[in-house]
Amino acid sequence: MSAKDPAVSRFPVPALTDMPADIRERIEKVQEKSGFIPNVFLVLAHRPDEFRAFFAYHDALMDKPGNLSKAEREMIVVATSNLNQCQYCVIAHGAILRIRAKDPLIADQVAINYRKADISPRQKAMLDFAVKVSQSAHLVGDDDMETLKQHGFDEEDVWDIAAIASFFGLSNRMANVTSMRPNSEFYAMGRG
Structure with missing residues (x-):
């Protein structure tokens, strides 16, 4: 799809040549790497300051070193995005999950019902907590922390899980409001 394709968003999508230089350069690097x-880059470029803030926080959460693998971070996105009915994030992050986990089935399993997915008990506990944060954060309590601790998660891991679930709650809602469409390329990525 091109930047002018109305199916990308229900809001105006600026042409690449009209975007601020830093945003255009970031998008061109992504295009060079992924083809x-x-x-999401085109849609959020509608508001440059928000684009910068969004991707700065995204990168801080998803690219940082820590006890959560990059695949586990993507599992959180896929499981919570499914519950938030965000087609874009389930499809796009499902593709990334398949690649990072080196497993063509994992994203579909996690998206449909992570409790029956071929993942570890530790990962199920992680997703139970992420889903609770996503759907009913007001019910999070000390018992949740204890359960995660029993599965080897420390306080920084708990923060990461909660932050990813929370950040993608925002992302899911904006993707739904903007009617952001997943790129067709995502559907086949990591399947073969």
Whole structure:
């Protein structure tokens, strides 16, 4: 899809040439690496300051070192995005999960019902907590922390899980409001 394709968003999508230089450069780097421009970059470029803030926080959560693997971080996104009915994030992050986990089935399993997915008890505990944060954070309590601790998660891990679930709650809602469409390229990534 091009930046002018109305199916990308229900809001105006600026042409690449009209974007601020830093945003255009970031998008071109992503395009060079992946072979296409994920629609989230085009849609969020509508508001440059928010684009910068969004991707700064995204990168801080998803690219940092820590006890959560990059695949586990993507599992959180896929499981919570499914519950938030975010087609874009389930499809796009499902593709990334398949690649990072080196497993063509994992994203579909996690998206549909992570409790029956071929993941470890530790990962199920992680996703139970992420889902609770996503759907009913007001019910999070000390018992949740104890359960995660029993599965080897420390306080920083708990923060990461909660932050990822929370951040993608925002992302899911904006993707739904903007009617952001997943790129067709995502559907086949990591399956073969």
